[in-house]
Amino acid sequence: MSNLDVKPAATVCGGREDVSAAPVRELLTGRTVPLGESTRVRRLLPNLGRRMIGAWCFVDHYGPDDIATEPGMQVPPHPHIGLQTVSWLHGGEVLHRDSLGSKQTVRPRELGLMTAGRAIAHSEESPRDHARYLHGAQLWVALPEASRNTAPSFEHHARLPEVTGAGGLHATVILGELDTAASPGTIHSPLVGADLTLASGTAARLPLEPDFEYAALAMSGETLVDGVSVTPGSLLYLGAGRRELPLLAESDSSLMLLGGEPFAEKIVMFWNFVGRSHDDIVQARADWNEGSRFGEVHGYDGARLLAPALPPTPLKPRGRAR
Structure with missing residues (x-):
């Protein structure tokens, strides 16, 4: 999972001063960026107006892409x-x-979870013999x-735990x-991270933690989230409280619910690194380019x-929202 931008901007985020203590409805749209040789993704976080949702600091949504005659995802070894x-x-x-x-x-619907900690490197690719369609999300x-x-x-x-609600709501709990x-x-x-599937016409009320801030990422279909239409390529920031x-499904649809306690610490994101200072990033970049610390894939x-x-x-490092 990589940011392949050859001229990435430094992103500074964290701190609680910009978190709304009351519910909001802030609809964010993604920008299209390349990922590997043939995959293009919609980057929804960090966004011009929002950099974090709890500890979630990076969200890409891709597909559904027809890769029957394509190599699909091909992301070479890179560090975190x-x-x-x-x-x-x-x-x-x-x-x-x-x-x-x-x-x-x-x-x-399987969870691949990698904890980078002090240093790791990895690669990601569609297998040589792969399914026709590729559709998913990659998050940090x-x-x-x-x-x-x-x-x-x-x-x-x-295998992950599931929750079934009244009227056609099904949730898979990814994290938390x-x-x-x-x-x-x-x-x-x-x-918390959860995958929500709703049959067309489903009206449901999902229980939340008032101390968490939340956002809803549309994966497919159209859903009214607190009255706001959310479609693929958009993310609705919901604030806290x-x-x-x-939820009201206008069609068969699916969403990802992302949330968490507002992240109090301020961080620096550059390329595939999350640190606390300029020196953290300088050292990580040098170690990777010189072939030390991260190991080999x-x-x-x-x-x-x-x-x-x-x-x-x-x-x-500065604030979490611009």
């Missing part, structure tokens, strides 16, 4: 620090390899100070807890990515 990556699919498969020696094919979770230098790890959970159902995935701060969320047919040049001015 200070974050967790979450792979979530609705269609297709992604083969994960990392510098710990992990090799795992992640399939629809910022690690708090107490965990950001932890040992790297990879988890694969093929929803309506007393808890994911087996390891988390390091209070947060909610105890439930009204074996088995990917291609060269690893090199880290791009740093911007001319020092990176400074």
